Amino acid sequence: EQEKRYPLSLEEFRRYGRQMIVEDTGGVSGQIKLRNAKVLVVGAGGLGCPVLSYLAGAGVGVIGIVDNDVVDTSNLHRQVLHNSTTVGMLKCESARQVLNKLNPFVEVKTYPVRLNNANAFEIFEFYDIILDATDTPLTRYLISDVAVNLGKTVVSASGLGTEGQLCILNYNNEGPCYRCFYPKPPTPTSVTSCQEGGVIGPCIGLVGTMMAVETLKLILGEYEKNGFQPFLKTYSGFPEQVIRTFRMRGKQSNCACCGQTPTVTRESIESGLINYDAFCGSRNYDVC
Amino acid sequence: EQEKRYPLSLEEFRRYGRQMIVEDTGGVSGQIKLRNAKVLVVGAGGLGCPVLSYLAGAGVGVIGIVDNDVVDTSNLHRQVLHNSTTVGMLKCESARQVLNKLNPFVEVKTYPVRLNNANAFEIFEFYDIILDATDTPLTRYLISDVAVNLGKTVVSASGLGTEGQLCILNYNNEGPCYRCFYPKPPTPTSVTSCQEGGVIGPCIGLVGTMMAVETLKLILGEYEKNGFQPFLKTYSGFPEQVIRTFRMRGKQSNCACCGQTPTVTRESIESGLINYDAFCGSRNYDVC
């Protein structure tokens, strides 16, 4: 009965009141945007953990988690949503349990699969915004390519050691995609992932938290209000904590994916014509 | 037996390996510094939650938590260490349960009291570094004053809305204290706390995560290596995520607490001669 008269329940007012009174959230209408939002997080690792917590806390209506990895003791210094009692459990399941307790108003969907050419479209279609919190170039191209073909905006981040990077891709189908920035993939041998490179927990966590802030801004229409300029932000934690903002190129008309004559299409991806393994070198794909 | 031959157990190598291989941590010797460190976090709220997770994850040996507040539904959008099933529980106890599961190697001590003139020295004495994650000017002066008198370094942060601030106080008894920056307290009516002002979860969370990075740097001796220059960092999340670094004054010779003729001494604090309530106006003290 009450639900019909008010757009939010009393319990929702109580839970979200402190964020609703921040002018930038837009109050009730902003909270309803959050409740209606569907966000997919690919990777429940060092970036994914804080993103998932803060998006669930804020009341994002549906959160999907793609991760086929299981929790390992060596993850716990940075993947603080998981814990010693969930070692061996699927990360998406471990995360779901915590998020359900944090905020029962949020629906959490889990996808314990490795994202690939064949399943990405089906998984992405349901969501409004895609978060790339993975750790290999292979997946970064795949996520961007699929998102462009489905017209979704991507928040993409990465980190290693004490540093991190963050950008928004295919913003509103106007902004540049991952291939606009990186038309040619790096040679596999030149890539270090956290498998070998090491990472400091709160440094990657800070970049994950930045992803959550960007996602809230996208949902709340902050960039619609102030305009979107392509950027890449870099964070470094040592020796000094600094965020730098680089102004980046826009959408490239000759981009193989989002350009005027795209060759990276749904058909070429799903058929396997675009071979992400060969493209980026065959490396073990592990969201860490 | 094995513990005698190696400074770290195999399980510790497994758990911390990924951070130990980051050069800035100093490997085994750095990990032992972390294990020997005793850090007190005052306030298990929006700042305290991510700090506690990342310090526990990193393997800080003893973590103390001072907070006499209980978990409320309205906290959960930003205080993501707690959850709906711990509503009504003391925050320090709710946090302890999560941290014990995250990392059983870490000892968590809880102080479910309101920090005041009478108990602060006794609580602080045991710790190496004090983190101010509270939300009133009263407590900020008290924490700084007690830390100066005990020769402890403070990592101090605050946040409101989409913004936050962070500084290091009394660094190694060389750096400025809170009273060096703010010799006169603000008039009570001009202060907004998150009680009334509202706050966005990942924005305050990002500042808490910055506190964790600074704390790790202090423990690992990063400032010993590169030198310490007094600073204040400000973060803003909207409309753009930016960290700015302001170069600040050093220790002031006329400071009432850390100066040449201090009046804010252990005696004057513990006897109640320094009246923090009257000093800052009598506001409800709530760590939120």
Next chain:
Amino acid sequence: MVSVTVEFLGGLDVIVNKQRIHQVQIDEEGVDMKRLISYIADQMITNKNDVEVFLEDGSVRPGILTLINDTDWELEGGEGYLLEDKDVISFTSTLHGG
């Protein structure tokens, strides 16, 4: 005459039409910080009741930090600092939430 950028941070923008960044030009010689502060109180704060949020006893209110080109004004001469063209002067209120 001097032309500087003045920023109101940490929520202080509420006293200047909710605009954080202002280009300020003062057509006088030898403008120091003390003069800029009185200029802000007289010319920029629209609601005169807000002056006490910015000033106390004629100087910047305790709890507000003043920065000259990202440096604490105490290191730059405080009220006596002479403004130069393109200086960035920032006022930020100290936050207390946590």
Next chain:
Amino acid sequence: MVSVTVEFLGGLDVIVNKQRIHQVQIDEEGVDMKRLISYIADQMITNKNDVEVFLEDGSVRPGILTLINDTDWELEGGEGYLLEDKDVISFTSTLHGG
């Protein structure tokens, strides 16, 4: 002659003595980005095996972003951009960990 700051970020400092920030002076006229890149490969990368971490087919390796004064060099003319005194040129490798 031109004098610029060159930064190697995102771990790229490993190829230049683990030093992130370098002051570089080139005593030639009309130094463009293409020349700076060859200068770095010839003069600054100490271990010649590391050149291939920086260069591929004579240009900056895919996966490295090049910035001129914090702006993507594609917006500034790319290899043909003529360096000016005090420019800050940054190279950062793209991170992939998560």
